[in-house]
Amino acid sequence: MRADAARNLAAVLRTGARLLAEDPSTSISAIASAAGVDRTTVHRRFANREALLSAVFQAKLDSAERVLDDSRLTEAPVAVALHRYVEGIIPVSRDWPVDTRRMMRADPAADRRRQQQSQRLNDFLKRASDEGYLRPDTSPAWARAVLNQLVETAAHHFPETAPPRAADLVVETFLNGLGPS
Template sequence: MAAIASAAGVDRTTVHRRFASREALLSAVFQAKLDSAERVLDEARLTEAPVPVALHRYVEAIVPVSREWPVDTRRMMQQDPQARVRREEQSARLDTFIRRAIDEGCIRGDADPAWARAVLDQLVDTVAHKFHDMKPPQAADLVVETLLGGLGAES
């Protein structure tokens, strides 16, 4: 908690006053990340926009969220059932989008949807955390080109 307070530029007692424990603080951070991700999924229009457009919108908006809230969601999901349900719902929306991309021929029909989703997640994580200077629009360009070029339907 002391390190968190220092990084936030506040006194440790301020953090303790607001959050009863480290777990409560982490839960609040995780909920904020889930709120941001929910907005990104809504604004990407994953079910309505053409697949390449929706994918670009999603990546361009989720990269800043990932950079702003670089927390390990797996650990928190084990401790917070409500957060786990929200994260699973968000994940299902992306799974549905990947299946749509396959059904519409943007990703090869023989591609495993779970593999395509894992590739998308890793591409987003890579541009968000290993290429800090890359602006979100350029990151989205690169992810869309890599995902749809690498797993796209053969001409």
């Protein structure tokens, strides 16, 4: 792919993610205009809005996969892996604000991939619990919901906070709020 075509594709996907998160009925024309490209450029690449939305979800899943891999959730010390994960996933959440759970209805393969990623994080939280980083009476579902909400809060309610500092705040809150008494 030519460099300008790759830049245009990246702009369309990121703009599409932002606009579709704000309004799921956003048209391809509106996305193209906001991305600074011709509507025909978008239509050449994507047959319809659903194909564009699918590409946005795949890009978000690709980014999340890289974060999960780079975090070394099974090898690194728990606090280190958690910080790496949070520091990496905050920019993913900011860059790709669409909710991948919406993809469940439209793309079973993408949903399986999302579920596999989710399971990796659940397994990590079980490891954190097993290693004494979480209180033994903390429900895994509760720990996951709290972590998700902390990441969501850092990513979207404090967008001016740099990812490393946001990760410091999230990890400190998560481990001390759920840590052993």
